Amino acid sequence: MNQHTVKAYGDELNQLTAEVARMGGLAEAQVADAVESVARRDIALARAVVGRDVKLDIMHRDIEKKAIRLIALRQPVASDLRKALSAMKLSVDLERTGDLAKNIAKRALSLAETEPMQPLTRSIERMGRLVSLRLRDVLDAYTASEIDRALSVWQSDDEVDEHYNALFRELLTYMMGDPRTISACTHLLFMAKNLERIGDHATNIAETIHYEITGDDMVGERPRWTPTPSDTAPGMGQMPLPTPDL
Amino acid sequence: MALPESRLPDRSLPMPFDESPSPVAPLASSRLWTPGASGLLAVMIMVLIAVAQPQLAAWLLSGAVVVGFVTWLGSRRSGSTQISPIGEGEDGEATRFPASQALMDSVFEALNDPVMIISGGEADDIAGRRIVLANGAARDLLRIQREGSLLVSAVRDPNVLEAVDEALFGGISRTTDYAAAGARTRHWKAWVRPLPSATTGSLALLGLRDETDVRRMELMRVDFLANASHELRTPLASLSGFIETLKGHARDDAVARDRFLDIMATQAERMSRLVADLLSLSRIELNEHIPPSGRVDLPRAASDVLDAVSVLSHEKGISLVLDGARRAVIDGERDEIVQVIQNLIDNAIKYSPRDGTVEIAVETDLALDETMKARMEGATRLSLLTPDREVGARYVLVTVRDHGPGLAREHLPRLTERFYRVEGQKSGERAGTGLGLAIVKHIVNRHRGGLSVESAPGEGAIFSAFFPMAADRAESVELQ
Numbered sequence: 001m002n003q004h005t006v007k008a009y010g011d012e013l014n015q016l017t018a019e020v021a022r023m024g025g026l027a028e029a030q031v032a033d034a035v036e037s038v039a040r041r042d043i044a045l046a047r048a049v050v051g052r053d054v055k056l057d058i059m060h061r062d063i064e065k066k067a068i069r070l071i072a073l074r075q076p077v078a079s080d081l082r083k084a085l086s087a088m089k090l091s092v093d094l095e096r097t098g099d100l101a102k103n104i105a106k107r108a109l110s111l112a113e114t115e116p117m118q119p120l121t122r123s124i125e126r127m128g129r130l131v132s133l134r135l136r137d138v139l140d141a142y143t144a145s146e147i148d149r150a151l152s153v154w155q156s157d158d159e160v161d162e163h164y165n166a167l168f169r170e171l172l173t174y175m176m177g178d179p180r181t182i183s184a185c186t187h188l189l190f191m192a193k194n195l196e197r198i199g200d201h202a203t204n205i206a207e208t209i210h211y212e213i214t215g216d217d218m219v220g221e222r223p224r225w226t227p228t229p230s231d232t233a234p235g236m237g238q239m240p241l242p243t244p245d246l
Numbered sequence: 247m248a249l250p251e252s253r254l255p256d257r258s259l260p261m262p263f264d265e266s267p268s269p270v271a272p273l274a275s276s277r278l279w280t281p282g283a284s285g286l287l288a289v290m291i292m293v294l295i296a297v298a299q300p301q302l303a304a305w306l307l308s309g310a311v312v313v314g315f316v317t318w319l320g321s322r323r324s325g326s327t328q329i330s331p332i333g334e335g336e337d338g339e340a341t342r343f344p345a346s347q348a349l350m351d352s353v354f355e356a357l358n359d360p361v362m363i364i365s366g367g368e369a370d371d372i373a374g375r376r377i378v379l380a381n382g383a384a385r386d387l388l389r390i391q392r393e394g395s396l397l398v399s400a401v402r403d404p405n406v407l408e409a410v411d412e413a414l415f416g417g418i419s420r421t422t423d424y425a426a427a428g429a430r431t432r433h434w435k436a437w438v439r440p441l442p443s444a445t446t447g448s449l450a451l452l453g454l455r456d457e458t459d460v461r462r463m464e465l466m467r468v469d470f471l472a473n474a475s476h477e478l479r480t481p482l483a484s485l486s487g488f489i490e491t492l493k494g495h496a497r498d499d500a501v502a503r504d505r506f507l508d509i510m511a512t513q514a515e516r517m518s519r520l521v522a523d524l525l526s527l528s529r530i531e532l533n534e535h536i537p538p539s540g541r542v543d544l545p546r547a548a549s550d551v552l553d554a555v556s557v558l559s560h561e562k563g564i565s566l567v568l569d570g571a572r573r574a575v576i577d578g579e580r581d582e583i584v585q586v587i588q589n590l591i592d593n594a595i596k597y598s599p600r601d602g603t604v605e606i607a608v609e610t611d612l613a614l615d616e617t618m619k620a621r622m623e624g625a626t627r628l629s630l631l632t633p634d635r636e637v638g639a640r641y642v643l644v645t646v647r648d649h650g651p652g653l654a655r656e657h658l659p660r661l662t663e664r665f666y667r668v669e670g671q672k673s674g675e676r677a678g679t680g681l682g683l684a685i686v687k688h689i690v691n692r693h694r695g696g697l698s699v700e701s702a703p704g705e706g707a708i709f710s711a712f713f714p715m716a717a718d719r720a721e722s723v724e725l726q
Binding site for chain 2: 011014015017018019021022024025026028029032118123126129139140143144148149152156159162163165166169
């Protein structure tokens, strides 16, 4: 992989990549478990997700430290420099993903105290599965350095957005129909928002991978959803903006 | 499951002529070559010389006694140590077995479950965990390109990594669950065993066992109960309501009675259709992980469906047009493929205005990206199901287009949901069960294909389903 005269240098770079992959695996599991804790109303699982978030923070700091050390001591250039930089960038995205997953798990805890809302949690589950799939694809692309796979994740982000918007409408209808469900629905709405943001982080990761491999930014506009007047259902007021850049 | 012949290396099993020394030559353990035999020979020669030269007889005979004694001792010692693990038989037949590394290799390779051997490296260096050996199933599942690649690039699951670490550095065996997400999520049981290592560094054995079916059955039972009971409640409530009315004050009203009985018949029919759809859905779901066997010619299946629905389309004055490829063979279950096309065409007819047209087209030999391109201008396109990306896969695409009212974009992501019906749309007197597209999606998923929808309000909708082309094209031409 790395043809370096100093073997330790190549080892350090490899180790950095491996650490990011491991962190990605943990973030992936956090998202999947958080969604499952919502779907199955599993309090123990939700608590486990909340507890495990510390690990991601530690890994994030560790990767950052190692990358900085590598840059300072080895002064990498070209693809090695990009590798070190993208490891840092990825760890930031993954750490945020973990935070969002933790937030979902926390909301799952409060949701478990209310009545079950089967059709809605099912929608969350479906959206969660889609987002997990994105995350898996993009991490696969990272470990295998496959640019096509990263590109396909980048291009299909609008699917997550569509799901989010559909869920938004569904939740509004529920809340209008029965105001007693408002508190539970608000939790679900934030969960959907968090999932949508995890999808955005996956897209960011895809961009970073593209940069790492080619050294260029992604060109062209990502397919985006723009609201049209006909999309605003009567009586529902202002529709959400599709993908706020947060 | 037997592996295809081509997957095994040509001469993986040892042939008699591969053995060295040749089995025809006297074996090392043969009587002729034992130390006892050589000793006996020496003693006999010495005795012969002693007979010929009597003056040396005393020396030679005492020499012969010494040689005989030493030989006896030697053969006794070697006899007691000749206990080998797979008992070397007197004819030496079994000695070949432990020697044939090639056989053990092909056994490992042919194992049905993915199995890997992992080397440890340093305890704190995650890059040290490498896959030193992986069998065919593991390479296929985890896309391991070469031996010696990083473990984390194949398996990222934190539980599995933890279990591997425990086996490598703690010598503990463990079993853990592992879910591989994908178009078809698979659940695995991962087991890790520490291995005794000959060289420096520790080794561990990691194996995966498929438990998808068990999980699926559990989930399906729960789902089926929830869905079915909810959906059957409505027609059942109306039936029992009418029965009550008929028993009560409508008993003697002939006009009302006939009307109520008609409604009841419709509801009962709806219930039976629902049950039939639910059963067919659950059957398809059970088979979702079994790749279909058999071959289907898609255009022919489509024209069969056209014949079958012609009665229905005539009633509404809708003309059905089929064009595109004449022949496109895919690997698939004929009944299921017919059901996909049938459900899509049924929907198109249902939502078409009177005297409209429904266009069905078959395109063949497309790459995955070509199947994804937009086919309707100004429409929203959404992929309802995307297959796992496979290098070099070619697809056959069937599109069904109607010119009905179209679908608003917010409905698109939920179309394949069970019992999802687009509100405010009248699907005519033949109300659907809300399961048609769910069935389509599951069938397409089983065939490793994809499904997408394009629609613009007022313009109609295009549903496209695509399936991987049959692998062997030469054979597919011969089929007909």
